[in-house]
Amino acid sequence: MRLRDPKSNLQLFLTRRCQLRCRYCAFRKGKGDMSLKTAVNGADFLLGARQTEVCLEYYGGEPLLVFDVLAESADHAVRKAGKLGKKLTFYTATNAIALDDRKLDWLASRKFFLELSIDGGSATHNSQRVGLSGRVDSYAAVEKVIARVRASGIQWGVIAVCAPENVPRLARDIEHMLDIGVRSFDLNYAFGAGWSREDQDAYFAQMLRLARRHRRSLAAGEIRIGNFWPIAEPGIINGALTVDTDGTLRQFNEWMFEDKPPRAPSPLGLGNVNDRPDINEIYLSQFASAYAIVRMYEGDPAMKRTILNNISAGFRFKRFFSALKAWVFGEAARPPAFPPAAPEWRL
């Protein structure tokens, strides 16, 4: 008998290849694609969940570089979900460089939720999302597809990562994205960066500014900020389950520091989807997630400081967005004050 915390979402990391080398991305790039067999086993692993509603998510690297595996595994999952009577949804995030009409139409036909990786206006975006070859204008690549994405009828939004140095431009960057037609945002603060108390407060100030300006539209649902419904904050210990290209099961936060090799393997030992484990036996709480990542960096004080900082910051972000949501939707009379710093551990 043991506790179970079965997951209803699974992330498949289809490839380590990517056209970009985003400055905040710790994912170790290189060769290595997920085979169709592993992707199908991953889908089967997820569909073994007891929940009747599950979501299969495709990430990378750049998942559209392995589109055939994405498409065939997704179609397999659809057939199997139908037989099992499960409701299956899909998600993918892309830098849009490889997003052509064929892929877009296919994703729309399967009702994917598509998130475009855009960090703001071209200056902000290109300052972080640099090309592998140095010749890629990653902002231009994503901007040119927005009109087609809007026309495709697909449910879509933007996933934006804000590094501390870009906080002063955050509100302006989101205004820019609104101007080019974005209406759904998932706003991430860069993991693996140190977020000082001042950085966090500046972030909150930018969000308040934005919320004051667009409160009516936010309340009416015309603009959506996904952070208002924080499924998993602090993000660094959200316990999301991922499948590496070779089928190894990992927790999400292992990707956030992958370019800084850990001193020890993860104590979790979650297995490999190709061995047909049972997703219902998985237990990944916030503590379990934090314990694993902290122990992986035993003997690395700099990394531990960053990890603790990101946990603490994550709790503040969660409290702030929760309070901001309450004000936007009229549950609180006043805009939120900045949350106090978590007393348990300092920055």
Added chain:
Amino acid sequence: MSQGISLGKKSVGECGRMLAAHARSLQKRYGRWSWVPAESLALDFSDPDFLADRERALHLLRLLAKPPFHLRSFRTRIGSFFRDAGELDRGLLAALRPALSAPGAAVIIETDGFSGRAEAVAAALADRKVAQVHRFVCQTADTTVEDLLESLSRIVRLQIRCGEGFRAEALPAAEPARDRDARELAARAERCPTGDWVKELDWCLLTALCRSEELLLEDRRSRRALVLRAAVERFHLYHELGGAR
């Protein structure tokens, strides 16, 4: 409506006469026995330790296993479930189920901390399908972080094992823990803001982990950090429900 009945130092005979008098007063109040609402036949005993007088308790339990009255709740302490030799009193346990068979009936057990004895009693009650509410004190002056985590992990185990028939409620401390970390963690556990003991245990462990790491970053030989870390290591596999390592 039933009120709490205090047995005090009444003998078995006196208890029987008391119940008979109660029955007469109900009949007088409602006119006919068949008009007495079921709610009025439910009895709650307010004595702090109903089972302390074993023979009297057994007599009442047998009496209340039969109509017209039924037992809704009584309070007791962990020690009363054990015989002098330190073994569980199986005769007493066997008498509980018939008496506490009405829907909503439960034994309320008050205890300091959540010891191995409390866990043994809870398991025995669950095996006999007796609903139970454990009111426990999270912290005393001597409580350590490890003690607190031990209590919470026992509660989590019992929550899973016993299901809906088991509830745990934290009581405010008469005297807070001298250990600062234990005091802060226990204060939150006393509130149990999520109402979910698994989440509370997880939160305590997360806090203890992060605090120990922060302290170690400041001073690798921090005694406080090492105490916290040892506690975390003992309970980090709590989800396997196998007890501390």
